[in-house]
Amino acid sequence: MSGQGMGETLPPPRDVIGPAAWLRENLFSGWVNSVVTLLTGAAIIWLIVTIGAWAVSEARWTVVTNNLRLFLIGQYPADQAWRILLNLGLISVLAGLSAGAWGGATRAMAVTLSALQLMLAALVVASPLGIIPAGVLVLNAALVWVAFGFGLRGWIPRRPLLIAWVLSLPVSFLLISGVAGTPFPSVSSNVWGGLLLTVLLATVGILLSFPFGVLLALGRRSQLPVVSIMSTGYIEIIRGVPLVTILFMADIILPLFLPGEWRLDRVARAMGGITLFSAAYVAENVRGGLQAIPSGQIEASQALGLSGAQTNIHIVLPQALRAVIPANVGLFISLLKDTTLVTIIGLLELLGISRAILAQPDSFGAQMEVYVFIAAVFFILCYAMSQASYRLERALGVGTR
């Protein structure tokens, strides 16, 4: 290309920056590339136009808006729905405070939480639910930023905040299920449904399976053959069968194995099934983290006279668990998607309630609308979380330490 003659001044390179250069570099760098670009471009435009035309002119979105309450909270009593909004508010405050106190990945989480609530508010405005819940949602979204301001000033120390997070699970649970004879009357889990149930199943599933999974991972690496064999057997059996079969077991078979007078409600059984299932996967994640701990650390702690349990608690687990947090966020995402399987055993989570809605005479034939709506809800939730998990991965510096 170059090397014409020393005396000549080369013309300045043309188009190394600017839109034209970008196009040439990225889309039309050769004839193969150009053909590929044109073909795929045409296909994409056709796809977007077709789907767009359907979404704008043909689709009956009223099925979604008219049934929005069912989609969001299922048969949860309408006059108690404020408890869920209140719960969201509490989580919003906590998220805001944490974002202020820690920054980094928690800030991304707060942004997501507030954005999600604003989106939800927009949807609620379009539905017959009215302006009040939408207003509360907007308020919640704002609350995140108020709390963020407080958190930023460092008025709230981190440790109580951490404890508050740990407590938030039982508190949320109590708030949603309620206690008889209080301003929060008991609401049977039978009527929990929609998005509420989806999120609850996934959250409870991942949190409860975590300690169990850690125990299994330690058990698998145990030097006691009996413990190791039992843990390994459990992990491999669970990972070898589909979740539906486990849910089927939990829903249909489990009552046969419990004394006649013990009744577990159906949601609890599904949660149990999901927990037992995901524990095996958590265990494998944690095992990965455990294997990454150099044996020198363990030897050093033994040399210091720490017992096996002490070594695990003080040396091994803190490092291993930190390393597996991103992997567990990934697990949470897949668990959130997997909760749709409980519709096969008849629970009315987001997908299940949508099928009940499709049975209404008014919404017959609106399958595409309903399924696309659900897919969009899942996409937004999962995408937001996967983005948060990338940030978390970077913030924790996994792999760089």
Added chain:
Amino acid sequence: MTLNVDPPPVAAVPPWRDVRVLRIAAQVVAVIAVGLLVAFLARNFATALSERGLGFGFGFLGRSAGFDISESPIPYSPADTYGTAFLVGLLNTLFVSFIGIILATVLGIVVGVARLSPNWLVRRIASSYVEVIRNTPLLVQLFIIYFAVFLQLPAVAQSISFAGSVFLNQRGVFVPGPQLTAGFTPWLAFVALGIGVLVAARAVARHREDTERPIRGLTALGWLGLLTVVTIGWVLIGPVAFELPVRARFNFVGGLGLSPEFAALLTGLVLYTAAFIGEVVRGGIQAVRRGQVEAARALGLSEGETLRLVVFPQALRIIVPPLTSQYLNLAKNSSLAIAIGYPDLFKVGQTMANQTGQPLPVILMVMSTYLAISLVTSLLMNIYNRRIQVLER
């Protein structure tokens, strides 16, 4: 578990601090705890059975099933036994999983490479595809694919037809069915001849490789020879005849038909798994050191050759273990067939559990079958993994 330490002075360590004693004690406690749990469950189970006058056994397998199954690779009628029905379900699961794994691998590699394409548009499309698929539940995707795509195809009367032999409608895809003719055996002779040509060409090529004047492209020539001989034989003899699907009163008959349930399940599984495989492939390719690619370029290999000869073989070592778990996921996810009416193992199992009144034996059979499929798949993949790892060294 054997500890080769010298026996410590017996008096010095009391048994409750003796590591060996503690270990055995811990294991005994674990066994007893699990044993108690199992006994507790078993007792409740026995009580529940006797209270309701139910039995537990596998005797029903020999009884006539009475229900029909919409598609089956082996002949099946409602008069056949529950055992046969179960086998039909198993074969259907294996069939969709096997085809699904192959197609998902192919599509996954395409996606993985497309994610790293120099073309911006291709890159964006591939990554949007991956994000959309990975962030929505498979079950929802299956509903959309089945109800919004396959069932919205034209009715039988308005079938889309390709060259009068392939038909596409909402009852499925119908293609000409291959049937072996009398000429099939003679044609095998042509195949053998062609293989002979290829082997000879490769032998010569390998022989000349060691000499000073290697003949490049001889192997390719051998392949060409094989193809030519086989094609000539095909044209001359016609070893396979095709039965065309014909429209009957309600639907096409004859030829090979794929039901929309099967097609939707297969499409769903392939699209879903390919997105994950694509990420695995991308990760594998990116893990190959840049220097390797640069070195290959410096040696004058083309882009395709670099991928094929340098990058893929190395990436494969990284790809295979996560690929195995994707294959297992695909096989397990095929159980979602129940939602769209494809009679797989789980679907047939559920009907059996309901009809026989023996849910526990049936679900145990279903679970152990899935477990066996998983174990065999990971065994095969482990063998393959070991082979490519050895080849590398």
Added chain:
Amino acid sequence: MSRSRLSFITLMVLALVVTACGDTAPSPGASQPAVSQPDVDPTESVGGAPSTAPSESQAGEPAPSAGRLAQVQDRGQLICGVNGSLPGFSFLDEDGQNTGFDADFCRALAAAVLGDPEAVEFRAINADQRGPALQTGDIDVLIRNTTWTVSRDTAWGLFAPTTFYDGQAIMVNSTLVDATTIDELEGAAICVQSGTTTELNLADRFAALDYQPIVFPEIDPTYAAYEDGRCDAVTSDRSQLVARRTAFANPDEHVILEEVMSKEPLGPVAPLGDDEWFNVVKWVVYATIEAEEQGIDSTNVADMVETSENPVVQRLLGVTPEGTDPFESGLGLEPDWVVTMIGAVGNYAEIYDRNLGPGTPFDLERGLNSLWTDDGLLYAPPYR
């Protein structure tokens, strides 16, 4: 060091949560079986607190003798297995309420046993789950358009009297399929729901004919696939075909063939092995029929208690005339349970008309489901 301690504390708290929150599923591999007593309490529905005080049995005590009637009354809620996707029988309306003929029989049972028609936990169950749900005793009663057969009677549970006499039929889209008899459907694809008697009857009816069953586990996909044209025909109970047809885009195009393929008596089912409970379920159905026969309905039941001189009515309503001994039904229910029940949901005719009658989109004729006095099959034994 402090961070690791914190992690440990977090872990312990989580572990506590595990045991506290009732993760009662078995935990193999863990050293302690963390089986906690499940809370029997979250029972009262919002609004209507049950009248009976929930007194729970102790964890360790074996209580095999506690019958289901006592269990239901302790729990304060009836667990009723329903279809959940069948307009007219049971489906979820936009307010999230289960409505329909079957759902109302659940309410009738709850009113009879608990005094509160809303003390019902509706559990949507698909056809394939019916047997196991009854066998495990997970539901107190199944009222889900379930056909009474001998094998189900012996393997699933005890069938209470039929609430709806039906017959299996086949529906075709007349614009696409030109058939007026079933034999003309040779070679057709037929949508059917799995785990139903209709699936088995279909196999019987087409034993000599070639056909392709397209089998779905749930009711919605079955009809959605049929309406989309996946199948040439769909088969089910006639009432169900009528009910689902009303929801089609072009109901007039769909024709139900004349031939009745089978007898389909649909009724409630109680789990095996509890005669006391079975009797309660049985007589709740009979009482709705008897009430219709005696002319007792939800509007006049209160007056009847005061004014009726008819001893049959008095016994049924638990009225004890002066100078006689109170009538003992032996069912273990309150003496005035029929009054509560009829006041809450009405007699058979009211339940039928409200959900399937002329005022509804289904407009099903009573036909066989008339009283025996009107040439129907509804016949309640004497209540005495």
